Amino acid sequence: MTGELAEAVVDLAAIAGNVERIAGATSAAVMTVVKADGFGHGAVPVARAALAGGATWLGVTSAAEALQLRSAGLTVPVLSWLHGPGTDFAALAAAEVDVSVAAPELLDAVAAAARGTGRTAQVHLKIDTGMSRHGATAEGWPELVAWARKYEREGVLAVRGLWSHLATADSSPYGVTAQTAAFAEAVAYARDAGLDPELLHLANSAAAFTAPHTHFDLVRAGIAAYGVEPVPGRAFGLRPALTLRTQVIMAKRVPAGTGVSYQHTHVTARPTTLALIPLGFADGIPRGVDGRAQVLLGGRRLPIIGRVAMDQCVVDAGDSDVRIGDPVTVLGPGDAGEPTATDWATWADTNPHEILTGIGTRVPRRHESKGTFTADVRVEGALPFPHHGRKRP
Template identity: 90%
Template sequence: MTGEQAEAVVDLAAIAGNVERIAGATSAAVMAVVKADGFGHGAVPVARAALSGGATWLGVTSATEALELRTAGLTAPVLSWLHSPATDFAALLAADVDVSVAAPELLDAVAAAARATGRTARVHLKIDTGMSRHGATADGWPELVAWSRKYEREGVLRVRGVWSHLATADSSPYGVTAQTAAFTEAVAYARDAGLDPELLHLANSAAVFTAPRTHFDLVRAGIAVYGVEPVPGRAIGLRPALTLRTQVIMVKRVPAGTGVSYQHTHVTSRPTTLALIPLGFADGIPRGVDGRAQVLLGGRRLPIIGRVAMDQCVVDAGDLDVHLGDPVTVLGPGDDGEPTAADWAAWAATNPHEILTGIGTRVPRRHEGKGTVASDAGARGALPLLHHGRKRR
């Protein structure tokens, strides 16, 4: 560990290896989703590692995230998919970023940016097939398609893709079947109207391994890239890439009946040793996990007790011989018995995504291991920018 009191160590070889496993499970091209700063792992180094592992696309949700990748020198195809009419589409087009559109008003804004920049926008139309979140409704799809075709004829944009997002790929094959049917119907309508999208994409991490009929031309892998198994109860062989480490900064022996932290939600039942660690809810330790969550200290899992504070929390070390500076592993791959992100998700009644993305920015990230490359061309070589579609076998 560095001189910092805590650090998140990211294994880039694990990222690359996870992407290789994902790519091996499909004949489609692979998009590595690196939104939310690479799920808290660091978007740029993760993107490079993912490309070296066989991904040919990168996915983000915002213009800021997309432009960060371009500023770092990454030239692989990027899709950005959550926008408002105020989005600077001109900057995205100038940076060769594909944009997702789900409403005619946004399509108008993209077309205006294309005219202003003299660039032809590459657009992926999104259809809502059952998530009831982002995406055009079935009733709104004909209008979106019609305006897209109009702008294609004008020459200001090209509909490069049609896509949607699955709601239950990790739990219900019936929902996947219904959404796939709705997606296929929407694609057929778009083609009948004169559009010719080269990329169809529907599958998320779970569907990569459970629903091959959803793979089409491109799969979008998110949580699986980071080594979290996307299907509950099914081990695919992914490796968690992030380890959160800290150290003991205070040790005290207390008698039975000692209240711990705010509101004394925990009172010791016996004489015990308390070990203080400098991570709290501002650093990603969920506030309400006292009495359930554990960390690895002295080769043993020990419980966090008392209310988690903004900057610190207390570990009940019992009669363990603990000293200032002793290393503590908060989460990791589980190799040494430390909790995993999945364990923390269970304790906090959430998902591993929230645990990983919740690790605060004041915890420095340290990237180690092979998997990063000098450019996004990757160890396997990159395809030309405008031709990343179905992976060649």
């Protein structure tokens, strides 16, 4: 670190390698999901690394995220999937961004925007197969399909894809089987109604490795691309890409009976050395992990004690000789014994996604490549890898 109190170092070679491993597990094409600023890793650098690793699509949540990729010069296919009535569908059509639609009202808005730009909007219709979040219900699917077919005949939009999202791919094959069957029914209905989508996609990170019958034409890899194993208790050779590092900014010796941080939720049981690190819940350290969470300091895992504050937290260093400026690894791949994002998720009773995306914006990201991938490669225009897709069933 040079002048910074903390930094998040992102290994782009790990991203590329993870995507290559995902691509090797399927005959379908791979979409890398780079929403939420690339799960906190930096959307544009991650996108370039993922494309170098074999992805041929990028996925985002919002119009703003999609247009950021286009502004960076990335011209590969992009799908944006969460929109409201105020979305600028004209800007998305002009930027040749595919959009997901799950309601006739939004399909109307997409069609109107396409007419205004003189372009044919590319849409993916989403069916809710059991997630009970976004997506048309089985009852609403016929109306959505009918309107999409109408607009296709008018030439204002093309249904490029049909898709859904799995709820239990990391835990229950029975749920996956039921959702896959529901998806197949929705696809059959759409085809009978005259739609001929180029892409069917259902699989997420967990299903990419465990449920090949869900792969269809495209798998959408989110957390796996960042090196977090998507199925608890199973390892697929992924490498975590982000390391969060900081330093000790204060060290003090205190006697037994010393209360630590707000409300003195921790009181020292013996004389000990307290090390202060300049990261708190505004930087992504969960507030309620005192007594459970650990960091790597001086080659040892040491516990965070006392209430985590907005900007800082306290580490119990015991009898270690700790000095101001000593390096601290908060999380990383685990190579040196440091905690991983999965460890932090366990301590905070959440998932690694929340840990990674919660690392605050005041923590600068530094991108490097520890492997053969070159961090500043620009992937524009033609796709750098062959299409991994297979023919539709």
